[in-house]
Amino acid sequence: QQPVQSPQAVILREGEDAVINCSSSKALYSVHWYRQKHGEAPVFLMILLKGGEQKGHEKISASFNEKKQQSSLYLTASQLSYSGTYFCGTEGVGAGSYQLTFGKGTKLSVIP
Amino acid sequence: DTAVSQTPKYLVTQMGNDKSIKCEQNLGHDTMYWYKQDSKKFLKIMFSYNNKELIINETVPNRFSPKSPDKAHLNLHINSLELGDSAVYFCASSPFLDREVTDYGYTFGSGTRLTVV
Numbered sequence: 001q002q003p004v005q006s007p008q009a010v011i012l013r014e015g016e017d018a019v020i021n022c023s024s025s026k027a028l029y030s031v032h033w034y035r036q037k038h039g040e041a042p043v044f045l046m047i048l049l050k051g052g053e054q055k056g057h058e059k060i061s062a063s064f065n066e067k068k069q070q071s072s073l074y075l076t077a078s079q080l081s082y083s084g085t086y087f088c089g090t091e092g093v094g095a096g097s098y099q100l101t102f103g104k105g106t107k108l109s110v111i112p
Numbered sequence: 113d114t115a116v117s118q119t120p121k122y123l124v125t126q127m128g129n130d131k132s133i134k135c136e137q138n139l140g141h142d143t144m145y146w147y148k149q150d151s152k153k154f155l156k157i158m159f160s161y162n163n164k165e166l167i168i169n170e171t172v173p174n175r176f177s178p179k180s181p182d183k184a185h186l187n188l189h190i191n192s193l194e195l196g197d198s199a200v201y202f203c204a205s206s207p208f209l210d211r212e213v214t215d216y217g218y219t220f221g222s223g224t225r226l227t228v229v
Contacts, residue, residue: 032217032218034217034218036153040222041202041220041221041222041223042155042202042218042220043220044217044218044219045217046217047215047216047217085153087155089155089218099145099157099160099167099169100157100218101157102147102154102155102156102157104152104153104154105153105154105155
């Protein structure tokens with residue numbers, strides 16, 4: 001089942017912060033985050049495997065609340081290069097799927 | 113150097129034709145995928161395949177068939193193309209089965225833009 005992302009779109013000025021949320025109606029084994037720029041392939045940002053886990057690199061980080069079946073992606077002090085569509089992908093608990101189901105994406109636009 | 117390569121990058125064809133898209137990965141990953149991205153940017157899983165198992169999304173028409181000659185290749189063959197098949201198709205790979213690898217993010221190919229006229 002497809003995770004739900006919010007917001008659908010956000011416009012930021014350089015230096016502002018944003019939070020993108022991803023929630024699922026089923027128990028999750030992992031949450032992935034990807035960024036896709038226009039006309040390009042999605043690029044892997046990070047994976048969260050354990051409830052309570054937080055990860056990050058540079059000014060982009062994420063958390064995973066296993067109990068609430070939610071993950072959030074935090075972008076701080078945004079840069080123009082952060083513009084793109086952000087997707088969360090979820091892997092459900094249980095054997096055999098080996099597949100990620102992606103949310104519909106959040107379009108982030110960073111303006112000068 | 114390319115990790116996941118797809119060919120062709122663009123494909124324009126008429127309704128009713130049969131076409132194939134090729135995908136190769138040189139990352140040594142054990143699992144490969146095909147995703148369809150429609151005009152609204154929705155990424156939808158079509159297939160996942162490792163050396164033991166093919167998993168087909170139940171909504172994929174049987175006109176679509178994956179073919180894997182070896183672990184590094186997963187091609188997509190489409191019969192009797194329809195207008196609704198127009199989309200960008202992404203191949204991806206992941207070390208999904210190797211649970212010693214905790215950073216098993218997908219690596220995507222650059223995509224094939226299929227236009228059916």
